[in-house]
Amino acid sequence: MSIIQQDSPLAVDRSEETMSIQQSGYASTIQVTRDAAAERRNRVFQVMWIAWAILGVVEILLGVRFFLKMISANPDSAFGSLIYDMSGVFIAPFAGMVATLISNGTTLEITTLIAMTIYALFFLVLVTVFEIVAQRSSSSTTLRTVSEQMPDGSNRTVRSTRIG
Numbered sequence: 001m002s003i004i005q006q007d008s009p010l011a012v013d014r015s016e017e018t019m020s021i022q023q024s025g026y027a028s029t030i031q032v033t034r035d036a037a038a039e040r041r042n043r044v045f046q047v048m049w050i051a052w053a054i055l056g057v058v059e060i061l062l063g064v065r066f067f068l069k070m071i072s073a074n075p076d077s078a079f080g081s082l083i084y085d086m087s088g089v090f091i092a093p094f095a096g097m098v099a100t101l102i103s104n105g106t107t108l109e110i111t112t113l114i115a116m117t118i119y120a121l122f123f124l125v126l127v128t129v130f131e132i133v134a135q136r137s138s139s140s141t142t143l144r145t146v147s148e149q150m151p152d153g154s155n156r157t158v159r160s161t162r163i164g
């Protein structure tokens with residue numbers, strides 16, 4: 001069985017192709033649907049999910065750093081050293097912005113809270129801009145329908161819908 005390809009110069013968001021074959025005592029219908037808009041939405045969703053996952057990892061790392069500083073955890077321990085080294089990259093742009101408050105051995109590192117806020121806002125703007133750019137306008141709709149009778153008696157129907 002062969003696949004019928006569309007010869008359309010227009011980019012279509014959704015295409016359906018149906019082939020019906022009728023012979024004596026036998027009828028067969030094959031329908032193939034391709035939704036380019038859904039595929040595009042899926043790619044946009046995947047990119048946004050990855051961005052939010054990266055933000056989640058950074059926020060958790062910074063949150064653990066803030067907590068360890070607050071309880072005065074030993075920075076020479078393996079875990080403390082790992083967290084401080086990994087989060088130091090994200091804190092570096094904000095170092096020295098405000099004073100770190102120390103009282104009775106407890107450290108309140110405001111810089112970490114500022115970094116968490118700025119990174120959350122940055123990712124929010126980044127994902128929003130990406131979503132706006134990735135969306136296509138849907139100001140017009142074009143519908144094209146083609147039906148033909150094949151020489152062997154089978155029917156071929158191709159429907160394509162273009163949105164945007």
